[in-house]
Amino acid sequence: MKIRPLAETIEPQCGQFYMLQSCDNYDPLLKRPLSIFNFDEKYLQFLFRIKGKGTSYLSKVKAGDIIHLIGPLGNGYLEPKGDFIIVAGGIGIASLMPLLVKFRKKAILFFGARNSNELLMVDAAYDMAINSYVSTDDGSIGYKGLITDLLTDFIKSNHYSKELPIYCCGSIPMFKTLKSIIERHNMTCYASIEEYMACGVGACLGCVVKIKSDEEGGFSYKRVCKEGPVFNLRDLIWQ
């Protein structure tokens, strides 16, 4: 979806997001968070999967319709200084695409999805990466299995890769596997994560995640919309 802002906007950083709403009635009531997928001076572009009511309404928007949005919001990816690795799971590519665009031919891309239909924008991503590894759960394209398997093999056979930072966005099981990989090889990984949001600006405290800290219990709650959505994967704790 491509949107032309009616008011002056701030240029988004890679990994930031917007809160969007396509209708004025009260159901759905809340705005929906979507990562910035692409942008230029004129347009903001979003890539999303239809999940429920909110995204379904957004998908029905026609040229000329008005969309309400707030953004850019959150802390995006710490920009890479040299080559880097991208690990995208399914629609997670939406949040990582600006990195591929901005740092052309600097990324080694690992892109996994359930099937070939969910490997969105794979050709464009392929063109912008140094090289690409693709997997699907059903084997309809690329390796049949998990993208993290391909990453593990790659790290084993390319020792230099342990020095490269990983940028990832995907599902919780993927993050959990990645976490064990980076801990084993002492690597750095920036992960963009999702949580239910109401305000998107840090006011409601609805979107928190557990982050390692010295506080009582060994963790503190941080807001995905404000301190995130990108966190250091090492610091994240899942129940």
Add this chain to the structure above:
Amino acid sequence: MAMNSTLFEKPNLSVRIGSLNLKNPVMTASGTFGYGEEYSEFLDIDRLGAIVVKGLSIKPKKGNPTPRIIETPAGMLNAIGLQNIGIETFIKDKLPFLRQFSTPVIVNFFGDTIDEYIKSAETLCDAKGVQALEMNVSCPNKEAGWCIFGTNPETLRQVVSVVRKVTHLPLIVKLSPNVTDIGLMARVVEDSGADAISLINTITGMCVDIVQRKPLLANITGGLSGPAIRPIAVRMVWEVSKAVKIPIIGMGGIMTYKDALEFFIVGAKAVAIGTANFINPCATIDVIDGIEKFMLEQKITDINQIIGSLRI
């Protein structure tokens, strides 16, 4: 021309809540506006009637596990679990920011025990830049089997009376709607020395995942807010306005100035905007402008002419 000039004069929007003068009757609802900073880049804080901050306690609180929020038809359930940074950190790190503005700061607070309520009120009273206190009594009492303070007239009387004794600041008590007789609770609060009443807090609700057969919120139940609760809130404000003489701050599902006007007509002297801030960060300002425009159109010169003007 002179004849017409009165028509274009700005109507009076200022109201008094106890000894507190508000330039207009629109404030933020606790827990939906953070500590002010979060929304300061979206709107001019100085235009607000008052700012009510997220509920604070003596000790910082981590809050509940996630999911903490779930959207429902025209509303949302939340179970944040009163996460807050604690009164001390608030005074040190957040209050200096809020002191820059002319808008009065009302601090919402709560305690697990009566003692904690007293300590909170005492500490806040001494802090420069706190103009009024709002007591949240919709939280559980650790010393009485975790019953909600505000749903039992006796504990309500006890906790409000003791806090009244330790503070000279205007004391607003925020009622829980999860009771059978809201008028009775309001009278108890008035008798115990409160300067004003605010209502409603969220209505307890629940949502279930039908495939997993599990509650959708980690806390199982949560508080319902948003347009879905507005008719209940309007009815409760009306009942309370018949039961007490002290000023009422009405809230619950206000999205537009029209919603706010319903509350004034049934007797609220001020209103608070909660969930609407999440959908429209400028909701408070839009409500203020909308009320003013409505009054100009209707040739109403003073908001006090609308307050409690229900015709039956």
